Amino acid sequence: MRYSAFxxxxxxxxxxxxxxxxxxxxxxxPHYDVIIVGGGGHGLSTAYYLAKEFGxxxxxxxxxxxxxxxxxxxxxxxxxSNYMLPGNEPFYEFSMKLWEGLEQDLNYNVMLSQxxxxxxxxxxxxxxxxxxxxxxxxMEGVAAELIEREQLKKMIPFLNYDHARYPILGGLLQRRAxxxxxxxxxxxxxxxxxxxxxxxxxxxxxxxxxxxxxIVTGVETxxxxxxxxxxxxxxxxxxxxxxxxxxxxxxxxxxVLQAFVTEGLKPCIDHVIVYGGGHxxxxxxxxxxxxxxxxxxxxxxxxQRGNLATAEHVMEEGVSMIPGLxxxxxxxxxxxxxxxxxxxxxxxxxxxxxxxxxxxxxxxGGFKATPASGYCFAHLIARNDTHPVAxxxxxxxxxxxxxxxxxxxxxxxxxx
Amino acid sequence: MASLIxxxxxxxxxxxxxxxxxxxxxxxxxxxAPDDAWHDYVYVRANPRGRTFEHWHHxxxxxxxxxxxxxxxxxxxxxxxxxxxxxxxxxx
Numbered sequence: 001m002r003y004s005a006f007x008x009x010x011x012x013x014x015x016x017x018x019x020x021x022x023x024x025x026x027x028x029x030p031h032y033d034v035i036i037v038g039g040g041g042h043g044l045s046t047a048y049y050l051a052k053e054f055g056x057x058x059x060x061x062x063x064x065x066x067x068x069x070x071x072x073x074x075x076x077x078x079x080x081s082n083y084m085l086p087g088n089e090p091f092y093e094f095s096m097k098l099w100e101g102l103e104q105d106l107n108y109n110v111m112l113s114q115x116x117x118x119x120x121x122x123x124x125x126x127x128x129x130x131x132x133x134x135x136x137x138x139m140e141g142v143a144a145e146l147i148e149r150e151q152l153k154k155m156i157p158f159l160n161y162d163h164a165r166y167p168i169l170g171g172l173l174q175r176r177a178x179x180x181x182x183x184x185x186x187x188x189x190x191x192x193x194x195x196x197x198x199x200x201x202x203x204x205x206x207x208x209x210x211x212x213x214x215i216v217t218g219v220e221t222x223x224x225x226x227x228x229x230x231x232x233x234x235x236x237x238x239x240x241x242x243x244x245x246x247x248x249x250x251x252x253x254x255x256v257l258q259a260f261v262t263e264g265l266k267p268c269i270d271h272v273i274v275y276g277g278g279h280x281x282x283x284x285x286x287x288x289x290x291x292x293x294x295x296x297x298x299x300x301x302x303x304q305r306g307n308l309a310t311a312e313h314v315m316e317e318g319v320s321m322i323p324g325l326x327x328x329x330x331x332x333x334x335x336x337x338x339x340x341x342x343x344x345x346x347x348x349x350x351x352x353x354x355x356x357x358x359x360x361x362x363x364x365g366g367f368k369a370t371p372a373s374g375y376c377f378a379h380l381i382a383r384n385d386t387h388p389v390a391x392x393x394x395x396x397x398x399x400x401x402x403x404x405x406x407x408x409x410x411x412x413x414x415x416x
Numbered sequence: 417m418a419s420l421i422x423x424x425x426x427x428x429x430x431x432x433x434x435x436x437x438x439x440x441x442x443x444x445x446x447x448x449a450p451d452d453a454w455h456d457y458v459y460v461r462a463n464p465r466g467r468t469f470e471h472w473h474h475x476x477x478x479x480x481x482x483x484x485x486x487x488x489x490x491x492x493x494x495x496x497x498x499x500x501x502x503x504x505x506x507x508x
Contacts (some may be wrong), residue, residue, distance in 0.1 A: 398455060
């Protein structure tokens with residue numbers, strides 16, 4: 001069923017009884033050309049682009065929980081392409097361009113809102129760093145604007161401009177960046193993939209990877225053995241666990257990142273605002289809740305819950321940037337398991353096993369990358385060839401000395 | 417995560433006094449070991465779901481490096497020893 005204004009009217013007249021589920025609930029077939037492990041944003045977008053752009057339609061996505069139960073439903077919904085390094089920026093800009101056409105492509109409202117992402121600076125040296133980043137963005141053809149203090153005061157009057165330690169001197173703005181409804185992204189990709197014939201199999205946990213003569217022949221699951229021609233891993237925080245089933249040793253640590261949402265307010269925050277004195281970022285959802293988060297908790301964890309000390313730290317950062325936040329009540333907090341890589345950048349690559357493909361290491365930046373990650377991973381799986389914008393995101397870059405370390409923190413995942 | 421950590425030198429202390437350094441089970445290769453060994457040491461992590469040994473630094477206490485054994489899924493803490501004792505135990 002194609003969605004349109006007309007379909008809403010027509011279904012209203014028939015009492016809204018004829019809407020169909022977004023995707024089927026198929027039983028697994030004995031064999032697929034490609035099996036994707038992980039029914040999150042990246043797994044689903046990979047399946048969608050495999051079927052739609054690369055003509056590989058005999059595909060299954062295996063999800064151990066329900067669809068969208070992982071990080072795709074746990075993030076702060078920010079999409080942007082304001083990275084600095086040449087290995088990252090073209091990739092994220094490719095993603096941003098896919099975001100801009102995504103709703104028409106999927107025929108699904110992902111509520112993309114290009115409200116602008118502004119990153120604040122608090123010192124002259126930080127201003128210089130952001131000018132440099134803005135210039136690096138322009139070098140890749142991405143617009144960035146430096147907003148000085150007086151102009152910023154007109155745009156965003158409620159910030160704490162005269163903070164004693166972190167006075168706000170201005171910000172770097174990417175106007176095309178913004179937010180998208182995270183669940184709708186998962187549902188939209190799932191519906192799109194399903195319409196192209198992909199089997200999405202929920203509550204089907206992979207328990208083993210069967211190999212013969214050095215190649216993968218299929219996966220053991222809680223719903224039995226399923227054979228495959230190619231196996232693609234997109235298991236985010238559980239990548240090390242799934243990789244272990246094929247004896248892969250990965251440069252990953254799983255960490256917990258928390259996010260928070262407040263009670264609903266009238267529209268008050270028009271942009272995504274990123275604090276420069278810490279790692280705090282905030283935006284307002286269409287329901288009115290303020291959605292925010294900051295650093296990872298700092299210790300490796302597979303628990304999808306965080307720590308009160310970190311929650312307190314996040315709130316302190318928020319209040320130091322927007323004093324009025326202290327009056328708002330927080331409704332919910334939750335945690336997601338991040339596959340932190342050793343340089344803070346992702347991995348989309350083949351592995352030492354010929355028909356096993358790997359997509360992991362998204363740290364806490366995976367949501368914005370959902371379209372490009374899926375597209376590039378599908379390109380790799382279908383053609384055995386790395387997509388040009390993902391060339392720097394190879395698994396062997398650490399051994400070769402080509403880490404893509406945006407933060408310059410080195411192999412310390414809890415510092416990225 | 418457990419709220420209290422029993423430091424072998426300072427006793428029971430809130431975990432906010434500690435900084436977590438990461439996996440303590442890796443062994444540093446010899447200086448002239450092959451690149452592969454150094455690559456594994458610097459970049460590859462076992463990243464277990466379950467029991468793990470970690471270096472914790474008691475920055476707001478005795479400033480000793482400790483080795484904490486804990487569970488990455490349940491966050492239960494099993495043992496805390498001084499890093500020097502841990503190393504000696506590993507050698508012996």
